[in-house]
Amino acid sequence: MxxxxxxxxxxxxxxxxxxxxxxxxxxxxxSEPMLFGLGEGLGFVYWDARNMDFPFLGGRTKPATITRTVAERLGLxxxxxxxxxxxxxxxxxxxxxxxxxxxxxxxxxxxxxxxxxxxxxxxxxxxxxxxxxxxxxxxxxxxxxxxxxxxxxxxxxxxxxxxxxxxxxxxxxxxGPAVRPGLGDAIRTAVRNNAHAFLDPPIANLGHRGIGKAARQVTRWLERAGDPTRDLRLAASLMEHGGTGGALFRAMYRDFLAECATIVDDDNLRLGHRMYAEIAPLWTEVAGHIAAAGTTGDPDQLTRASAILSDLADRERRAMQTLAGIPAA
Missing domain, CATH: 3.90.70.10 (Cysteine proteinases)
Structure with a gap:
């Protein structure tokens, strides 16, 4: 069959x-970036439960929510x-x-x-x-x-x-619907909704607040790790290669915004795209410092990662405030 x-x-x-x-x-x-963005998939979580061997940095929403949201946006x-x-x-x-x-x-x-x-x-x-x-x-x-x-x-x-x-x-x-749905209204709604969720998370581990928490916690990761070489290098690899499309999904969201700007004529959308084009490489830098700390045991690498994460918490907050300002059609 x-x-x-x-x-x-x-x-x-x-x-x-x-x-x-x-x-x-x-x-x-x-496209995959369009599906990710229409699904309001961008997020952040700093997850460190008692039963976990090592903290997890996640860059998207919960499993299955992208699929359900795309279906709602496109009338599937x-x-x-x-x-x-x-x-x-x-x-x-x-x-x-x-x-x-x-x-x-x-x-x-x-x-x-x-x-x-x-x-x-x-x-x-x-x-x-x-x-x-x-x-x-x-x-x-x-x-x-x-x-x-x-x-x-x-x-x-x-x-x-x-x-x-x-x-x-x-x-x-x-x-699927009998007729291909128009994307303009769906894009506006998805971008605004994702921005509001990121800006107003229910707990401090999520959204821009979660990035700030990660900045404070990451300097302790060498002591937190049972096996620093394994744990830190795995955390960095998941950020770049664990199905994220690079830069903890920020590269994918950047590409989504670029595609949106060819469909929706909006200055906030274009500015948001430029901001995420600057944000994405910084996440790759963070992953590089975490991996280097795991390889060398040098705590200064985590200090550098922390400084970039603090900057990213502010950058992403401002980017999402910009995107939240996209008006309805």
């Missing part, structure tokens, strides 16, 4: 790659299924594929055969476009191989895993 011509070449982020593949099958071809019909029953979970997927629709899945990448780095991450997404007696056929990011396969047994384990950011065998399909 294989659905032909399901693809999203070059995808960098798992959820937008999955959504892009589903929408392409529906005849709606949007989104059918979502969750269940604790493995049998029902498979039936949900098989029924959609039999009906000719690829299926989005949220799962734990640890169990997928083609992942060479075995780390539990329950917020991973793939698009499934077929199966045979032993394997599932999936679309993942370019970094993971694009069109890949995993055994049906490993897929079942990945879907059923419990833990942080996991879902209960979550699957979904998308039905």
């Amino acid at each position: 294989i659905i032909e011509k399901v693809a999203f070449p070059g995808g960098q982020h798992c959820e937008t790659t999955t959504l892009g593949a589903l929408l392409r099958h529906e005849g709606l071809d949007l 019909t989104l059918h979502v299924h969750e269940t604790t029953s493995p049998r029902r979970a498979w039936q949900n997927v098989a029924a959609a594929l039999t009906a000719g629709r690829p299926v989005g899945l949220q799962l734990d990448s640890y169990h997928l055969d083609y992942f060479t780095t075995k780390v539990h991450f329950g917020g991973h997404f793939v698009a499934m476009y077929g199966y045979d007696d032993t394997h599932a056929h999936l679309i993942d990011t370019a970094q993971q191989g694009g069109a890949v396969t995993t055994t049906l047994s490993s897929l079942a384990l990945a879907r059923a895993e419990r833990g942080p950011m996991t879902a209960r065998n979550l699957s979904y399909t998308v039905v």
Whole structure:
């Protein structure tokens, strides 16, 4: 059972790659930055729970929220299924594929055969476009191989895993509108909403306040780490290479704003794009200093990272204040 011509070449982020593949099958071809931005995906979280080995810096909103928000912005019909029953979970997927629709899945990448780095991450997404007696056929990011396969047994384990950011065998399909939606109003709404959420986070770990907290905490990371070489280098790698598109999703959001400026004529939008064009390289600098601290054990590298993060908290606050000023059409 294989659905032909399901693809999203070059995808960098798992959820937008999955959504892009589903929408392409529906005849709606949007860039990955556009999907990320319309999904109001940009965020920041400094996460350091008691059961965590090391703090996590995240640059986007919670899993599945991008997909749900894009569906709302573009008038898509989104059918979502969750269940604790493995049998029902498979039936949900098989029924959609039999009906000719690829299926989005949220799962734990640890169990997928083609992942060479075995780390539990329950917020991973793939698009499934077929199966045979032993394997599932999936679309993942370019970094993971694009069109890949995993055994049906490993897929079942990945879907059923419990833990942080996991879902209960979550699957979904998308039905596109009969006519390609206009993007102007959707862009204005998405940019304003994302800006307001970033500027007014409910807790200090999120948004621009979270960046400021990271600036204060990062200088202690050599003492905080169980294995500084491993922990700091992994944190830096996740910022640049962990499906973020570089610079903790800021490069992707910069590209979204650049594309928006060709569709919406607004001075605030153009200024916001220029501001994020300056912001994105600074996140890459932060990642570089964190990686260097892990390699050398030099605390001065973390002092430099802290100074840039303090600057970024202010820069992103001002950029989002600018973008929040985009008027409705």
